[in-house]
Amino acid sequence: MEPVNLKTLAERLNLSISTVSKALNDSYEITAETKKKVLALAQELNYQPNPFASSLRRHKSKTIAVILPEIANNFFALAINGIEAVAVEHGYHVLIYLTHEDYNREVAITQLLLNGRVDGVLMSLASTTENQNHLLELRKKDLPIVFFDRVSEDDAVSKVTTDDFESGYNATQHLVDQGCRRIAHLMFPGHLSIGRKRRDGYLQALLDNNLPNDPELILSCNNNSTQNYNAILDLLKSNNRPDGIFASIEKLALNTYAACAELNLSIPDDVKLISFSNLETAQLLHPSLTTITQPAYDIGKEAATLLFKALKRKPVGPETAVLKSVLIKRNSTAIRSTGNV
Amino acid sequence: MEPVNLKTLAERLNLSISTVSKALNDSYEITAETKKKVLALAQELNYQPNPFASSLRRHKSKTIAVILPEIANNFFALAINGIEAVAVEHGYHVLIYLTHEDYNREVAITQLLLNGRVDGVLMSLASTTENQNHLLELRKKDLPIVFFDRVSEDDAVSKVTTDDFESGYNATQHLVDQGCRRIAHLMFPGHLSIGRKRRDGYLQALLDNNLPNDPELILSCNNNSTQNYNAILDLLKSNNRPDGIFASIEKLALNTYAACAELNLSIPDDVKLISFSNLETAQLLHPSLTTITQPAYDIGKEAATLLFKALKRKPVGPETAVLKSVLIKRNSTAIRSTGNV
DNA sequence: CTGTTAGCGCGTTCAC
DNA sequence: GTGAACGCGCTAACAG
Numbered sequence: 001m002e003p004v005n006l007k008t009l010a011e012r013l014n015l016s017i018s019t020v021s022k023a024l025n026d027s028y029e030i031t032a033e034t035k036k037k038v039l040a041l042a043q044e045l046n047y048q049p050n051p052f053a054s055s056l057r058r059h060k061s062k063t064i065a066v067i068l069p070e071i072a073n074n075f076f077a078l079a080i081n082g083i084e085a086v087a088v089e090h091g092y093h094v095l096i097y098l099t100h101e102d103y104n105r106e107v108a109i110t111q112l113l114l115n116g117r118v119d120g121v122l123m124s125l126a127s128t129t130e131n132q133n134h135l136l137e138l139r140k141k142d143l144p145i146v147f148f149d150r151v152s153e154d155d156a157v158s159k160v161t162t163d164d165f166e167s168g169y170n171a172t173q174h175l176v177d178q179g180c181r182r183i184a185h186l187m188f189p190g191h192l193s194i195g196r197k198r199r200d201g202y203l204q205a206l207l208d209n210n211l212p213n214d215p216e217l218i219l220s221c222n223n224n225s226t227q228n229y230n231a232i233l234d235l236l237k238s239n240n241r242p243d244g245i246f247a248s249i250e251k252l253a254l255n256t257y258a259a260c261a262e263l264n265l266s267i268p269d270d271v272k273l274i275s276f277s278n279l280e281t282a283q284l285l286h287p288s289l290t291t292i293t294q295p296a297y298d299i300g301k302e303a304a305t306l307l308f309k310a311l312k313r314k315p316v317g318p319e320t321a322v323l324k325s326v327l328i329k330r331n332s333t334a335i336r337s338t339g340n341v
Numbered sequence: 342m343e344p345v346n347l348k349t350l351a352e353r354l355n356l357s358i359s360t361v362s363k364a365l366n367d368s369y370e371i372t373a374e375t376k377k378k379v380l381a382l383a384q385e386l387n388y389q390p391n392p393f394a395s396s397l398r399r400h401k402s403k404t405i406a407v408i409l410p411e412i413a414n415n416f417f418a419l420a421i422n423g424i425e426a427v428a429v430e431h432g433y434h435v436l437i438y439l440t441h442e443d444y445n446r447e448v449a450i451t452q453l454l455l456n457g458r459v460d461g462v463l464m465s466l467a468s469t470t471e472n473q474n475h476l477l478e479l480r481k482k483d484l485p486i487v488f489f490d491r492v493s494e495d496d497a498v499s500k501v502t503t504d505d506f507e508s509g510y511n512a513t514q515h516l517v518d519q520g521c522r523r524i525a526h527l528m529f530p531g532h533l534s535i536g537r538k539r540r541d542g543y544l545q546a547l548l549d550n551n552l553p554n555d556p557e558l559i560l561s562c563n564n565n566s567t568q569n570y571n572a573i574l575d576l577l578k579s580n581n582r583p584d585g586i587f588a589s590i591e592k593l594a595l596n597t598y599a600a601c602a603e604l605n606l607s608i609p610d611d612v613k614l615i616s617f618s619n620l621e622t623a624q625l626l627h628p629s630l631t632t633i634t635q636p637a638y639d640i641g642k643e644a645a646t647l648l649f650k651a652l653k654r655k656p657v658g659p660e661t662a663v664l665k666s667v668l669i670k671r672n673s674t675a676i677r678s679t680g681n682v
Numbered sequence: 683c684t685g686t687t688a689g690c691g692c693g694t695t696c697a698c
Numbered sequence: 699g700t701g702a703a704c705g706c707g708c709t710a711a712c713a714g
Contacts, residue, residue: 046455048455048456048457049456050397050456050457051456051457051458052393052394052396052397052402052457053393053397055393056391056393056394056397061393063436070422071412071418071421071422071425072415072418072419072422073418074413077412077413077414077418078413080412080437081411081412081413081439084412084437084438084439093436093453093458094436094437094438095404095434095435095436095437096421096425096435096436096437097425097435098422098425112434114387114389115389115390115391115392116389116391116392116393117392117434279620
């Protein structure tokens, strides 16, 4: 099958290429009549404009990139859903890149995007990211970028988050309210602000409740699940076992489950557990897991919306949105009413 | 910052554009020396070739599309992981499109891909897809396409699946082995072969065990979760309640959980439940859910591998791969050993 | 209102 | 071994 392009159409209609082009782009310079004709033939021959020629000429790719630490994770999967919804609305395409929580991959991926392949970037940082030089390069290229959830420290940049300090505070307070006095915190791996903020919320709640802050109760986790599991095991085996655990991410909550099972400890009878989680089903399957659920779909949507705002009107300052997390308590029925959360 | 392109490099080196181009493409016509120089300057100026110009010229996009029914679903998320791994290996980019189980969206998306934006397509069909005309158009354009999991009926097409008949059979047999005599099947929505095959496996297992086939025990589900939930509720409320349920997808298993909770029925004491599921955590959180776990990561990887095979050597016949599902039984420790499954 | 011309940046002839 | 010239398909500027 021969490619059908503007030239084909122009020849068949005895028009010039540019007239056809304008007609298809609904230019005001073209008669309604000619437009009709052109459109009809285009339809008939199933003409599809070549996106690369168009991009080359217009310096626009109609494509955005989404850079994620991982995808087998309900939070990010839902965020993509929200992003995709907005992208479709704007007629944009979505490229996915996974860092697998690896700083080096993150750098490599940002390098890939320096060539104009995409018009904008949505990004959630890898937990191993310390240094932000690679992000500066993107900004130098005037590539609009919006961070979500795991955001850059840079103030001059757009971001969408939930209030991690508040969430950490509320999670801890919830455990206190349940009668916990010795509360451990499984801290977010790496050096991102999100980890510090959640911990700071935890510390503040301890303070406000006149509970001692025992450094041994803060576990600095990493990306090695086995190591984390063992550390939690040790924590639970100590003769001064915590009566409550606040996990900063879902995976650590699952490790805690496994460790408790190993030690024949009951959740929540022996240890109460609260965790960030967007696993819709977690509550359904095991109501003892109180969750702090982030509005992942809305975060994705908001981040994408901010990005497209920047894409439309060029000079737009950094904007920030902070959405609300929801604490879903034991036996709450809230989980059933959530749609795309 | 000015764009740095071949022209820039050529001028700075007193070479012609074409020489620089050849040098960067490591052509045999160019001296090792000049290559060095060119590469050095390219590095220094951080030259990034314009992908659109390149694609326009080469008729290659270095991009594949992945079309999925949904993404907030562990199976598909893991499949993307596998796909991405292979794509990165080949230096390819991955576009994501979601049908949201909607046939019309699926058609619209396939139309989008008719213009050469991607070199190949990986696809899992929407459950509402009946008609495959839109897929024919893709094939007419010689766009390589590989289906996975929810595959086209067409024999002339590449696909990667697990053996759905066998899985359905094994699931049912497992319930029989647990002592179930009245086994219900929550059938996969829509008209795809995957639903029929799982049901046929179920029916064959009943037959082989001399169990009656009661049509009322087969629930034809759809994409409306509330309706499914109510149907399951009715099923469980009947005076002739099933003692085992085989759910064809995870969501239906979750609906079953909710329905049982509503009726104060215990799983597995009152009703045994088995379901397809790639929710790694399901077993951990609730061991009573016996799962049939598909090797999602490997399915994605295999599908992508097949696709790239087709991309390399043009004329390649349809290939088919059938991977093994794993039955993860109650209290099995298998779940902990799985990596990217 | 329509057509002509001139690139977008790159890769591939074909001369030299 | 290197360079000049052309074209991939489309759009923008300018004529008419």
